[in-house]
Amino acid sequence: MNPICIGVVGLGNVGLGALAILAENAAALEQKLGFPLAVTAVCARSIDTKQLPAAFDGALRTANWRDVATSPNVDIVVELVGGTTVAREIVETAIANGKAVVTANKELMGLSGAALWKTAEAAGVPLAMEASVAGGIPIHAVLREGISGDRVTNLFGILNGTSNYILTEIERNGSAFDAVLAEAQKLGYAEADPSADIDGFDARSKLTILAALAYGARVLPTDIFTEGIRRIGPIDFAYAHQLHHTIRLICAARETADGVLLSVRPSLIPQSTILASVQGAYNAIWVKGAHGQDTFYYGRGAGPAPTGVAVVSDLMRVARDLKTKAGASRVSPFAFSTLTEYKPVPIEKLESAYFLRFRVKDRPGIIAKLALTLANQGISLDAVLQLPAENWRDLPFVITIEPTTEAKLRAALAEMEGEDFLLEPPLAMPMEKSL
């Protein structure tokens, strides 16, 4: 049988990882597909320095992506350059030239995925993006087909490996945030500019995509309430553990009476839940279905080989679409054949128990004052925790409150703002008791 021909644009770690898998698994892939995959063109800025598997010696090598995106010898273009400008041009040019597209670009797909899918659909070519979220975990395949008969009610994900690594290191070693971040940067686990990871923006792009897949809604990254992990320290874990919880950067999607509420924020989760056992750079997604109930998916969030598997699996899917002439229509990359407009639900609508961590200059009456402020909003205290402290001038303690709305909590926090005993604004985190 004739091969399906692949052109790869971008030969960083993931590109080289995917090529290695395509070469090493070639026989098994053909046994699965019933036809072979061939790599006929590759592009990288520094193409002369790139060494490919010997099987792809005959491939066109170029530093100009247009050679790949317009080549008559390419059926599927793999976009692995990242970013949202050139990458978008590559995807659009490939589609305009009748090529199918596979991309690992969460930023591009989170921002413009719905529009690009419309373009691909109009051109009758498949578009696939399994590698854009949670590298080694086939969560797209799961939501698009595996459990597509179900209605997702809630989804909770740990989707950023770097911030999970930092949090679990703080938890394990009791080191301060800045020290762990510096170490992670030295080890290459965190970027020189770590903002995308630790401020939640990377996770937000991924939740944008998963929310579209789960709910069929056209979500924008800016629709999602996002809070990073910069303020989390060892003291927060100490208190969380006292409550039999741990802390993770949780990407959450919840069905509410007002619609789907989306958030990325550090949250307390029970230590007994399987999600709490996700350590280091691993990713995981917990899905609650109206019928299938709880399912849980876990694996490596990144890395050339796990993400390479996602790219190659997408290539197989798209190659099958091309062989069966399914056009663009077989399964939308967003699981739904049409996406509806998303109406953001403000975070104030969240109903949850909360963990409030204060740092104060100690003096009598502080807890009474804070309790009164909370009571003024109709908020009930659940527990007050104070671990043995070393310094009465900088005393951390924790109040947990019974389920309330974030609106009421925020009103109470606003009222506390003027208090001179507070060394910094209270740190508030939801406690995800339903996991």
Next chain:
Amino acid sequence: MNPICIGVVGLGNVGLGALAILAENAAALEQKLGFPLAVTAVCARSIDTKQLPAAFDGALRTANWRDVATSPNVDIVVELVGGTTVAREIVETAIANGKAVVTANKELMGLSGAALWKTAEAAGVPLAMEASVAGGIPIHAVLREGISGDRVTNLFGILNGTSNYILTEIERNGSAFDAVLAEAQKLGYAEADPSADIDGFDARSKLTILAALAYGARVLPTDIFTEGIRRIGPIDFAYAHQLHHTIRLICAARETADGVLLSVRPSLIPQSTILASVQGAYNAIWVKGAHGQDTFYYGRGAGPAPTGVAVVSDLMRVARDLKTKAGASRVSPFAFSTLTEYKPVPIEKLESAYFLRFRVKDRPGIIAKLALTLANQGISLDAVLQLPAENWRDLPFVITIEPTTEAKLRAALAEMEGEDFLLEPPLAMPMEKSL
């Protein structure tokens, strides 16, 4: 767009569960597919007693499955009667009449799946069986498409909810096996004849199917070494916990130098592994890929609604095949377009550390004797454990041994057979340290 028409044979819990989902999620399913699904025929032995969702009032109701399997108004036949005789006839008749088939029948597919797939392929109709293994977990979708680019090296599954429930109850309460089994029977979690569950045969059918999906091999249930959980008691958990392990009925597939080694048997797994947190009737599968490394999938193993989701998701997949005229060929239900002959690897080839539990009449020199017998086979002791005992006439204790082959272990166990101090043959379980 014209609907794809479904006929359901078998209206037990799963059948009614699937129909409820098809009715309740109809709008969302159409938004995903771009066309509707219709239920046009249903069959049950006691059809008169069955109440269907109002949406399917117009469906043909019959007690004769042939009416469904031959109906010109049915595109996909769903086989939910179970067993291997009538069920096989239903599937074959449906295929012969040009119908696609969706089945939840692990026993039939484990035994005759490869042959039925050949028949379906020759007839050009899709055949799907997501619901046959691990109800709510879309493990077929994962292995067939989600991570199809990878090469599976090892797979470890907890695939029988009843035995997992019994084991975790023994672990939690310290009750004896028989008492927990009787309680499980009373609660309806175990059958009156519990053999299929507790002797590992149900899990074996499921591993037969997963091994075919992971390795592209035509496996028979009888190719798989199988041992049940009847001998596991609270004392085994007490010793396992001392070693920071727990005990689960593990379905294992491992690449070895000799081929793929398959087994179903109670095994020790580290408490720190995510697999150890699988409690009660949940199922889970741990997959190790040559490239994607560890991925883990967890969910309900059974139940009308979770299994119903698997059936409905299969119906969507098959309906798409029919709409895109993909014929039988798009993705084999066994992931590989052709299956190779499986050459069983005997359990004697297994290399593992082991946990050996003895029950003896105490007297001096027993441990020395056992250690000598093990040493004669070149087996090194790792630890000897003895919890405070109540009765020196029936003393349980444990020896763990360093990695060796099962062949050597069996030779040593055979040599021990004659020892008069043994109250019963030693219980040997592998320790899965690689998880």
